[in-house]
Amino acid sequence: MTATTTPAAPGVGELAPAPRRPKGRFSAARTVRYAILLFSLVIVLIPVYVLLVTSFKGPGDATPTRAWALPQLWIADNWITAWDTLAPAIGRTLQMVIPASIISAFLGSMNGFVLSRWSFRGANVVFTLILFGMFIPYQAVMIPLNQIVLDIGLPNGVPTLILLHVIYGIPITTLIFRNYYESVPHELIEAARMDGAGMLRTYAWVVLPISIPSFVVVLIWQFTSAWNDFLFAVFFSTPNTGPVTVALNNLANGAQLQNYGVSMAGALFASLPTLLVYIILGKYFVGGLMSGSVKG
Structure with missing residues (x-):
C-alpha cells in the first residue's frame, strides 16, 4: 500500500506563499x-x-x-566643416566649464556644511540672502555686471566667464549641499567635535568623503548650465574668445546660413558633451538628488 503525503500546513505565525502570477501575461495597466x-x-x-x-x-x-526625408545623397562634409569651425570653441568651453564647475561645487559644499551643521547667529538670514541670488534674472543685472567687469579689468573670454559662473552657481550649489548635509546624522559631527576636530578638519576628514553623491549632482548641474549658457557668453566674450554657444550661433547665422546640414552637425557636436555626461552619470544624478531628500 502506497502512502500519500500531503503538504504541511503553514505553522503558527507563518504566512502562506502568495500565488504567483502567470508569466507572459500583461495587464491592461x-x-x-x-x-x-x-x-x-x-x-x-x-x-x-x-x-x-x-x-x-x-x-x-x-x-x-x-525635413523628414532621408538624404538623397549622404554627405559627411558637413561634419568636417562643423568640426573645423567649432573645435577651438569646444576647447575653450572645456577650459571654462571644468574649473567653474569644480570651484562652485567646493564653495557650495563649504557653505552648505557651515549653514547646516556649524550654525551661527543669523545663519538662516545668510542662507536666505544666498538663495535670493537664484531669483534675480540675469538680464536685470547685465549692465551693472558689465560695468563691474570693466572696472576690475578682467579680459573678455574664459577668465571672466569662469568667475561669473562660479558666482552665479553658488546659490544652487549651496542649496543642494545644505539639504544633503541636513540628512547627515548629528552624532557623526558631534563625535568629530569630541575628538578635538575643528570646523575645517571635520569638513575635510568627515563630511567631504561622504559628499560624493551631492558632488555628482552639482557637477552635472553646473557643467550643463555653463556649457549651454549663451547670455554671459555674448556679453563677456568675442567670437575668437567665446565658448561653443557663440561659435554655433555664428555658424548658423554666418556664411553657412543656407547650408542647414552644417548647422545641424554643429548643433550635434555642441550638445554631445552634455549628452555623454547625462548618459554616463545619469543614475548617480538621480541618486544624489534623492539622497538629500530623505531624512533619517
Whole structure:
C-alpha cells in the first residue's frame, strides 16, 4: 500500500506563499504604461532624428519640405566643416566649464556644511540672502555686471566667464549641499567635535568623503548650465574668445546660413558633451538628488 503525503500546513505565525502570477501575461495597466512611455520616447527623439538626417544632406537637399526625408545623397562634409569651425570653441568651453564647475561645487559644499551643521547667529538670514541670488534674472543685472567687469579689468573670454559662473552657481550649489548635509546624522559631527576636530578638519576628514553623491549632482548641474549658457557668453566674450554657444550661433547665422546640414552637425557636436555626461552619470544624478531628500 502506497502512502500519500500531503503538504504541511503553514505553522503558527507563518504566512502562506502568495500565488504567483502567470508569466507572459500583461495587464491592461502595464500595457498602457508601456505605450505611454514608448510614445513619449518617440516624441523626444523626433528632433534628434531631424538633426541627424539633416546633418548628412547637401545644401539643395536640406530644405523644410524634405525635413523628414532621408538624404538623397549622404554627405559627411558637413561634419568636417562643423568640426573645423567649432573645435577651438569646444576647447575653450572645456577650459571654462571644468574649473567653474569644480570651484562652485567646493564653495557650495563649504557653505552648505557651515549653514547646516556649524550654525551661527543669523545663519538662516545668510542662507536666505544666498538663495535670493537664484531669483534675480540675469538680464536685470547685465549692465551693472558689465560695468563691474570693466572696472576690475578682467579680459573678455574664459577668465571672466569662469568667475561669473562660479558666482552665479553658488546659490544652487549651496542649496543642494545644505539639504544633503541636513540628512547627515548629528552624532557623526558631534563625535568629530569630541575628538578635538575643528570646523575645517571635520569638513575635510568627515563630511567631504561622504559628499560624493551631492558632488555628482552639482557637477552635472553646473557643467550643463555653463556649457549651454549663451547670455554671459555674448556679453563677456568675442567670437575668437567665446565658448561653443557663440561659435554655433555664428555658424548658423554666418556664411553657412543656407547650408542647414552644417548647422545641424554643429548643433550635434555642441550638445554631445552634455549628452555623454547625462548618459554616463545619469543614475548617480538621480541618486544624489534623492539622497538629500530623505531624512533619517
